[in-house]
Amino acid sequence: MERVRSGKFDPEVKAAAIAAVEDSGRPIKAVARELGIDHRTLWGWVNAAKLVKIDPAGELTPEARNRIRDLEKENARLRRDLDFEKKAGAFFRELDHGSNDLL
Numbered sequence: 001m002e003r004v005r006s007g008k009f010d011p012e013v014k015a016a017a018i019a020a021v022e023d024s025g026r027p028i029k030a031v032a033r034e035l036g037i038d039h040r041t042l043w044g045w046v047n048a049a050k051l052v053k054i055d056p057a058g059e060l061t062p063e064a065r066n067r068i069r070d071l072e073k074e075n076a077r078l079r080r081d082l083d084f085e086k087k088a089g090a091f092f093r094e095l096d097h098g099s100n101d102l103l
Contacts, residue, residue: 018042054069
């Protein structure tokens with residue numbers, strides 16, 4: 001990782017690290033370890049980037065931003081649950097189909 005003289009990271013490095021987390025869906029700790037960045041530093045960058053996406057103009061109250069973040073977390077959880085249900089349903093349909101072949 002390239003740092004500028006003050007010990008801080010270049011904006012390009014920050015952007016690439018944030019994109020690595022967002023694009024991969026991998027845990028921040030794993031991406032930070034891979035990039036050689038402290039996971040708390042990377043978490044701060046990712047968190048700040050999420051806040052900018054939620055409220056680019058900075059006009060929302062902290063409560064409104066928190067509510068949006070909570071809803072985004074719930075939405076992500078529901079998507080994971082739905083994906084799991086789809087995979088489980090396909091698995092059991094395949095299992096059922098396979099047992100019909102034995103009859």
